[in-house]
Amino acid sequence: MAHVIVVGGGPAGASLAFLLADRGVEVTLLERQRDFAREFRGEVLLPTGIAALEEMGLAGVLAAVPRSEPRVLEAYLNRQRLVRIEGEPDFFDGRMPAAFSQPALLEGIVAEAAKRPAFRFLRGATARGLLHEGGRAVGVRVYSEEREIELHADLVVGTDGRGSLVRARGGFEARAQDLPMDIVWCKVPSLDAIPGVRVYLGRGHLLIAYRSWDDRTQVAWAILKGTFGELRRQGIERWLEDMAEHVTPDLGEHLRASVGNLEHPFLLDCRADRVTRWSVPGALLLGDAAHVMSPVGAQGLNIALRDVVVAANELVPVLREGAAPDAVDAAGARVEAARLPEIVPIQRRQALPPRVVLQRAWWGGPARRLLARFLVTSLGQRLVMANARPFLQGIGDVRLRV
Ligand SMILES: Cc1cc2nc3c(=O)[nH]c(=O)nc-3n(C[C@H](O)[C@H](O)[C@H](O)COP(=O)(O)OP(=O)(O)OC[C@H]3O[C@@H](n4cnc5c(N)ncnc54)[C@H](O)[C@@H]3O)c2cc1C
Incomplete structure (x- = not known):
């Protein structure tokens, strides 16, 4: 055999x-x-x-x-909401993406x-x-x-x-x-205002927050490759503040309040x-x-x-x-x-x-705004x-x- x-x-x-x-x-x-x-x-x-x-x-x-099945997806550009999608769109064929x-x-x-x-x-x-x-x-x-x-x-x-x-x-x-980014990855206590997924774009940053299977809020923050050392030197408080400034006030306040309750923050070396x-x-x-x-x-x-x-x-x-x-x-x-x-x-x-998302050149911001306007049509x-x-x-x- x-x-x-x-x-x-x-x-x-x-x-x-x-x-x-x-x-x-x-x-x-x-x-x-x-x-x-x-x-x-x-x-x-x-x-x-x-x-x-x-x-x-x-x-x-x-x-x-x-598991946690997100029923709402919201996307923001420069903290302004662009789209909100609710329910289970047909193209999932009954197999709803979920965090398991x-x-x-x-x-x-x-x-x-x-x-x-x-x-x-x-x-x-x-x-x-x-x-x-x-x-x-x-x-x-x-x-x-x-x-x-x-x-x-x-x-x-x-x-x-x-x-x-x-x-x-x-x-x-x-x-x-060649990947230009790494990801800072952590969980914070649950935020009821986020029953699904939120995506925040803007100023050369991307932050995704979603409700995970254990009801806590999972945060993924894309940073430019090589900048984590600087971030770590500044300490967790500064780092949460950077994220908080990038998102809407409800999540921002929640992140600031979570300083002592961060679970397993770590850097995902993107490859x-x-x-x-x-x-x-x-x-x-x-x-x-x-x-x-x-x-x-x-x-x-x-x-x-x-x-x-x-x-x-x-x-x-x-x-x-x-x-x-x-x-x-x-x-x-x-x-x-x-x-x-x-x-x-x-x-x-x-x-x-x-x-496109992490582009820090002068034309990055205008290009993202133009793209965002097109994407909501x-x-x-x-x-x-x-x-x-x-x-x-x-x-x-x-x-x-x-
Ligand atoms: C932070 C993060 C978030 C992610 N999010 C997602 C996501 O949301 N969706 C998605 O599709 N993918 C995601 N991924 C990627 C996903 O986790 C991997 O692609 C997936 O787990 C690959 O499965 P695998 O079985 O090939 O390898 P792995 O899941 O890496 O499993 C490898 C296993 O091998 C074991 N192992 C390693 N070396 C040895 C050894 N020498 N002897 C014995 N055992 C060994 C390890 O302990 C491990 O259990 C994420 C990855 C990370 C790091």
Whole structure:
């Protein structure tokens, strides 16, 4: 019977391990954390991600996960409200984007996988290196319970995120995109005036606030790359004051009052890249390990889940039929070929908005005002929706066939 090691129990790794075990393939899932809540995780699921979980048969797991569905979206330019959208627009097809507790989702998926005898889960197990034989990855060196062990497999799948060890040790190469921003990320106590999402644009800044699954208000503040050191030197109070000056008075006052109640403020070093090949003999990368997505449009988690559906389609048949090395490697190459027509254009589309929104040149302000005036017209809104569609619905149909 074929054996697969999946390195990293994030959304990609947990769901792939579930699907393989459900289809009778022996799988060992390694996760360095003992508790899913210890690793920060993106939490907005879009129609693409929700549909992928449904395809996997995990709709029941998702239904039990705490969530917050935004029913109102408001966008502001220079603190003036431009638009307010209420309710569930038709284009979501009943799959309303929402902030979900990712730790609860992951616990639900591994609990479901654990009902399959082919599934083995090692928590607190860190992959430290790859084992090679004759130029082929044949296993993983794992540190677990204060000792190092060697595990062998027919295939190693790296779903170990943006700092992937499998990527680094497997001889993969990546090309990075140039991103002009980083994001300051924190939660503040709930503000009832924000039942959904607010987006504030203006003066070279972008701030997004939304109600999260735990009812607290999540704040994401885009800053120019390289300016966080200065911000940190100024201290949290100054930093909250900068944000407060940028938003409407209700949120501004709330931010000032939250000085002592900030939860886990941290800097997200924004990156976007993609490996030049997703597989080498014996190893395959999926999710962030293969392509770190820019935060624009909340794509990373959703794209990772779609990778998994396609990977299961290609891998399950060859793993069930004896896992011949050439067939396994050819399946890995087919996964890449099937995913690039979505991921390349999405990464391209993600690159533009930060350049306009964070533009500090003299023409940035007038350009944003002009654009904002256009975007509230019906033609502008149609254009926005046409451009948002690939982010919400994906490019092409991703269906589970195994
Ligand atoms: C602040 C922030 C906000 C985000 N918001 C969103 C959002 O709203 N919507 C969205 O779609 N995406 C969002 N993202 C991106 C999203 O979180 C990722 O794209 C997504 O989690 C990728 O899933 P993954 O399974 O590929 O990797 P990850 O979720 O990164 O999971 C990798 C797992 O591998 C484990 N691991 C790493 N190294 C090892 C090792 N050597 N051995 C064993 N285990 C290991 C890690 O502990 C982790 O559990 C956000 C990201 C950040 C940082």
